[in-house]
Amino acid sequence: MGIIKAKQLVHEYIRRDEEGNVESIQTALDHVDLDVQQGDFIAILGHNGSGKSTLAKHINALLMPTEGSLWVDGMDVSKEENILPVRQTAGMVFQNPDNQIIASVVEEDVGFGPENIGVPTDEIWQRVEESLKAVGMLKYRHHSPNKLSGGQKQRVAIAGVVAMQPKCIVLDEPTAMLDPNGRKEVIRTAHELNKKKGVTIILITHYMEEVVDADKVIVMDEGKVVMQGSPREIFSQVGTLKEYRLDVPQVTILADLLRQSGLDIPLGVLTREELTGHILRIAQIGA
Amino acid sequence: MLRDITLGQYYPANSVIHKLDPRVKLFSTMIYIISLFCFKGIAALLTATVFLIAVIRTSKVPFRFMVKGLKAIVILMIITAAFNLFLTPGEPLVSFWIFTITAEGLKNAILMAIRLTYLILGTSIMTLTTTPNQLTDGLEKSLMPLSKIGVPVHAIAMMMSIALRFIPILIEETDKIMKAQMARGADFVSGNLLQRVKNMIPLLVPLFVSAFRRADDLAMAMEARCYNGGEGRTKMKPLHYERRDRLAYLIVLGYFAIVLVCRTFLPFPM
Numbered sequence: 103m104g105i106i107k108a109k110q111l112v113h114e115y116i117r118r119d120e121e122g123n124v125e126s127i128q129t130a131l132d133h134v135d136l137d138v139q140q141g142d143f144i145a146i147l148g149h150n151g152s153g154k155s156t157l158a159k160h161i162n163a164l165l166m167p168t169e170g171s172l173w174v175d176g177m178d179v180s181k182e183e184n185i186l187p188v189r190q191t192a193g194m195v196f197q198n199p200d201n202q203i204i205a206s207v208v209e210e211d212v213g214f215g216p217e218n219i220g221v222p223t224d225e226i227w228q229r230v231e232e233s234l235k236a237v238g239m240l241k242y243r244h245h246s247p248n249k250l251s252g253g254q255k256q257r258v259a260i261a262g263v264v265a266m267q268p269k270c271i272v273l274d275e276p277t278a279m280l281d282p283n284g285r286k287e288v289i290r291t292a293h294e295l296n297k298k299k300g301v302t303i304i305l306i307t308h309y310m311e312e313v314v315d316a317d318k319v320i321v322m323d324e325g326k327v328v329m330q331g332s333p334r335e336i337f338s339q340v341g342t343l344k345e346y347r348l349d350v351p352q353v354t355i356l357a358d359l360l361r362q363s364g365l366d367i368p369l370g371v372l373t374r375e376e377l378t379g380h381i382l383r384i385a386q387i388g389a
Numbered sequence: 390m391l392r393d394i395t396l397g398q399y400y401p402a403n404s405v406i407h408k409l410d411p412r413v414k415l416f417s418t419m420i421y422i423i424s425l426f427c428f429k430g431i432a433a434l435l436t437a438t439v440f441l442i443a444v445i446r447t448s449k450v451p452f453r454f455m456v457k458g459l460k461a462i463v464i465l466m467i468i469t470a471a472f473n474l475f476l477t478p479g480e481p482l483v484s485f486w487i488f489t490i491t492a493e494g495l496k497n498a499i500l501m502a503i504r505l506t507y508l509i510l511g512t513s514i515m516t517l518t519t520t521p522n523q524l525t526d527g528l529e530k531s532l533m534p535l536s537k538i539g540v541p542v543h544a545i546a547m548m549m550s551i552a553l554r555f556i557p558i559l560i561e562e563t564d565k566i567m568k569a570q571m572a573r574g575a576d577f578v579s580g581n582l583l584q585r586v587k588n589m590i591p592l593l594v595p596l597f598v599s600a601f602r603r604a605d606d607l608a609m610a611m612e613a614r615c616y617n618g619g620e621g622r623t624k625m626k627p628l629h630y631e632r633r634d635r636l637a638y639l640i641v642l643g644y645f646a647i648v649l650v651c652r653t654f655l656p657f658p659m
Contacts, residue, residue, distance in 0.1 A: 189614070196609070204607070204611060205550070210625060219615050220622065222623060248557050
């Protein structure tokens with residue numbers, strides 16, 4: 103069994119009026135099946151309201167399934183006694199960096215998670231130092247979070263999760279409020295954690311550029327998993343992606359258009375370098 | 390700019406007073422305040438003066454930072470001095486029109502002014518040498534016994550430290566909303582008091598909505614990091630008494646004893 107396994111997971115947001123009668127039911131997750139292996143880097147794509155954040159909150163036991171089940175590292179999230187161990191196994195980083203930093207000093211914030219799970223003082227210091235080093239923020243340890251840039255704050259938030267030594271980290275649109283530089287910093291940090299520490303990463307995003315290096319991409323639409331596969335497999339279906347209102351990277355669109363007009367370019371080109379390589383090859387044959 | 394404001398008035402320096410446990414400083418300030426209001430006689434006043442000067446010197450905080458605190462209470466001091474001066478019954482010293490200044494009144498006025506000045510100077514040493522977070526920690530630990538009778542000490546301390554963290558963020562947000570509303574034609578500066586208060590509504594409503602949203606997000610982020618109240622929680626920076634803290638307690642108690650002795654045996658000329 104993988105580290106995260108969902109079976110026919112359903113979640114409904116039920117809106118009630120003042121008397122408690124059901125006004126409307128919105129199905130955010132619709133019979134989702136998922137199996138994530140330890141050490142994978144998974145990207146979940148989807149436009150607003152596709153249910154991707156709802157799925158993320160289930161992995162951290164912040165929301166409970168309406169139907170179906172979800173196991174994190176073999177623990178059933180719907181059992182009350184599993185909530186804390188699940189949250190310790192699967193850490194979560196949220197969208198707004200300001201609203202998830204609790205302390206007024208960087209190192210104290212990183213220490214917040216270990217404090218909560220009762221780690222002895224000496225070990226907290228050790229963990230704080232290691233985690234700040236892992237995200238490259240060690241020299242800011244005595245700073246106030248208010249003076250950091252968005253990307254730096256988000257890295258502090260990641261360090262705060264890393265300090266709890268989770269097996270899996272869920273990043274829920276961590277780059278939505280950042281500038282392009284901050285976005286790169288955060289994605290690079292996530293990849294480093296995945297490679298060096300073997301942490302399973304689940305990256306939720308709607309920026310296509312961020313998912314190219316993932317091991318596996320999952321596309322969600324209206325609460326359902328609609329596509330699954332390697333980035334190359336996903337991006338070779340430009341037409342389908344557009345149907346799900348996702349922005350395909352410009353270079354992939356260009357490659358696709360060139361292919362349609364008769365050039366010998368394969369499906370699912372992901373990077374600029376790749377496309378230039380193909381074009382140079384064709385140019386040489388032509389000459 | 391706004392994001393640079395520091396809360397309270399912490400003055401960073403490397404002194405023994407800065408390094409003291411916040412609980413020592415809280416306790417000492419309390420003892421000091423009590424001593425100010427129970428001293429009698431010139432000897433006790435001198436003791437308090439010497440003690441205050443010695444503490445100010447060891448704290449390495451420039452004197453002008455403490456005087457800042459005094460400016461805020463000048464009016465209060467003038468009013469109390471005036472009341473004491475004119476309204477104390479006793480032997481008249483000078484009298485003109487309906488006012489009479491008595492010897493006791495003059496004495497009380499001077500004493501009260503000295504007490505208030507010393508009070509402000511003494512307490513500002515505490516706020517200048519302790520960060521708000523240390524103070525919160527100190528309060529939490531000192532008040533811990535109250536949790537046995539059902540006072541949520543940990544929760545209160547947590548709320549205080551979160552409030553401290555969010556004040557600069559909310560100030561920045563206020564600034565942003567104000568500019569956005571001004572760009573839409575809102576007027577925050579003209580009109581009489583009532584109108585100005587009314588004009589604040591387009592500022593306050595979005596500010597509150599956003600504050601609640603932030604609170605919601607923060608609560609979720611705290612839960613996601615296994616926050617479960619104070620139980621079973623360890624501390625990254627636990628408070629430990631060290632040799633210097635014990636020594637400080639001794640010094641403060643010694644000071645208090647001297648003041649009490651002076652009050653009992655040398656209560657003149659007051």
